[in-house]
Amino acid sequence: MRVICILCEQSFKPDKWTEKKIKKHPHLIQICPDCHERIKQKTLERQEKKMNINQ
Numbered sequence: 089m090r091v092i093c094i095l096c097e098q099s100f101k102p103d104k105w106t107e108k109k110i111k112k113h114p115h116l117i118q119i120c121p122d123c124h125e126r127i128k129q130k131t132l133e134r135q136e137k138k139m140n141i142n143q
């Protein structure tokens with residue numbers, strides 16, 4: 089099974105857990121692990137900045 093990442097438009101093979109999720113909800117948008125990691129990093133950065141402002 090292959091899915092297309094909406095961010096980089098690369099096809100990737102989902103892991104078992106993701107595959108289950110896709111089968112249950114085929115209309116969910118998919119993000120590849122690379123992009124997912126990038127988003128996570130950005131989110132963390134933003135949270136850190138927020139925390140710094142609050143200090």
Ligand SMILES: [Zn+2]
Pocket residue numbers: 093094095096097098119120121122123124
């Ligand atoms: Zn991607």
